[in-house]
Amino acid sequence: MGERIQSIRGMHDILPEQTSAWHFLEGKARQVVSAYGYQEIRLPIVEKTELFARSIGEVTDIVEKEMYTFADRNGDLLTLRPEGTAGCVRAGIEHGFLHNQQKRLWYIGPMFRHERPQKGRYRQFHQLGVEAYGMSGPDIDAEIILLSGRLWRALGLRNVQLEINSLGSSETRQNYRKLLTRYLSHHLDSLDSDSRRRLETNPLRILDSKNAQTQEILKDAPSLLDALDQPSRAHFDALCKLLDDNGISYRINPRLVRGLDYYSQTVFEWVTDELGAQGTVCAGGRYDGLISQLGGRKTPACGFAMGLERLLSLLETQQLLPPEQTPDIYCLSLGDAARASAMYLMEEVRTAMPGLRITLHCGEGNIKAQLKRADKLGAELAVILGEDELHDGTVVLKPLHDDQPQQSVPQTQLVTKLLTLFKQENRRP
Numbered sequence: 001m002g003e004r005i006q007s008i009r010g011m012h013d014i015l016p017e018q019t020s021a022w023h024f025l026e027g028k029a030r031q032v033v034s035a036y037g038y039q040e041i042r043l044p045i046v047e048k049t050e051l052f053a054r055s056i057g058e059v060t061d062i063v064e065k066e067m068y069t070f071a072d073r074n075g076d077l078l079t080l081r082p083e084g085t086a087g088c089v090r091a092g093i094e095h096g097f098l099h100n101q102q103k104r105l106w107y108i109g110p111m112f113r114h115e116r117p118q119k120g121r122y123r124q125f126h127q128l129g130v131e132a133y134g135m136s137g138p139d140i141d142a143e144i145i146l147l148s149g150r151l152w153r154a155l156g157l158r159n160v161q162l163e164i165n166s167l168g169s170s171e172t173r174q175n176y177r178k179l180l181t182r183y184l185s186h187h188l189d190s191l192d193s194d195s196r197r198r199l200e201t202n203p204l205r206i207l208d209s210k211n212a213q214t215q216e217i218l219k220d221a222p223s224l225l226d227a228l229d230q231p232s233r234a235h236f237d238a239l240c241k242l243l244d245d246n247g248i249s250y251r252i253n254p255r256l257v258r259g260l261d262y263y264s265q266t267v268f269e270w271v272t273d274e275l276g277a278q279g280t281v282c283a284g285g286r287y288d289g290l291i292s293q294l295g296g297r298k299t300p301a302c303g304f305a306m307g308l309e310r311l312l313s314l315l316e317t318q319q320l321l322p323p324e325q326t327p328d329i330y331c332l333s334l335g336d337a338a339r340a341s342a343m344y345l346m347e348e349v350r351t352a353m354p355g356l357r358i359t360l361h362c363g364e365g366n367i368k369a370q371l372k373r374a375d376k377l378g379a380e381l382a383v384i385l386g387e388d389e390l391h392d393g394t395v396v397l398k399p400l401h402d403d404q405p406q407q408s409v410p411q412t413q414l415v416t417k418l419l420t421l422f423k424q425e426n427r428r429p
């Protein structure tokens, strides 16, 4: 026997008993994005490494140490996508759907980052993101925030708080960069080593540091919001007003900067204290500079990405996940002739009632063993076709969840009978 091969650390199978939770989350998300007129885009999982280096920023956690990068057989340097925005912009430039247009897009799929695996942090994880192009005002910023808020409500989630901030224009950030660097250089000795290094390369990222001592020092640092230029301030104020008007509460967090370099103006995160250290379930903002940075014509843009594993974990904590799907019908039969007949009958039922979940018993087993299987699967109704039934042209219906008596029904009336049975219970539309 060969040695067993295991999955890669931080990359998990999503098992059959977990997929109904995923469908629940994805289904609600699809409803919400379509309610706002967003169209789905499906993008490759592999892109040229350069795309991420140039968009996310050389001096970020992702590009510095988290990317899965490899040379393919031609020697081209490729990377498993660590996020979705770069690929979306690349596609937009390539297909010309960004310039002089308004586009509302969304995507869903796996992302890859070589991080230390822990609860809520994996090496393959899934994001659902939206991107809106060609709109520069605070209205579209507000729209994507409202959209995400609507999803939490659709899911029934509680205790997810919105934090917002503005990074201002690139001039704002240049000015602020000086202020921050000056302040932090007085505290050099107390900074963590990553932050000390970033003081030279990318000081704003220090605001995002997870180091407690560094965060302590940052408490008295100059505030980004105070450094905003007038148009940026007006944009931010207008966004806050729109959120107020729509009853969305938020906390202004002047230290919120986000882990990617391409953001400008609005940034936001939805956070919860119910998931431990990995409490951010959704993050995004405006990235007006990215498209031209990637060779396209200057186009305003904003978007967000949510971490689906974290949302599922929160749904589970708050006991909001629907029960696993079980068969409506488990169809039992005895003998080859009855099996063939049962298969034919169930095909008819599936045609008449496409919403029903029907499992046909295949293979060996006496009626007792087959009933046991039906029970184990949690089926609601057993449809039984033994030799007698085959002979009489009937089937036996045996409710498995309640103490209702079983009944014999002519095969010709099976569909009519099932239609009333499952309608009465109001289980099917």
Ligand code: ATP
Pocket (backbone or CB within 6 Å): 083, 113, 115, 120, 121, 122, 123, 124, 125, 126, 127, 258, 259, 260, 278, 280, 281, 282, 283, 284, 305, 306, 307, 308, 309, 310
């Ligand atoms: P964090 O600060 O938690 O590392 P990030 O700033 O790197 O997050 P983004 O790149 O903004 O995260 O990704 C958006 C969302 O995707 C996050 O808010 C989170 O919900 C989810 N996410 C990011 N990285 C992971 C991961 N390794 N495993 C699971 N979910 C993740």
Ligand code: MG
Pocket (backbone or CB within 6 Å): 061, 259
């Ligand atoms: Mg990260």
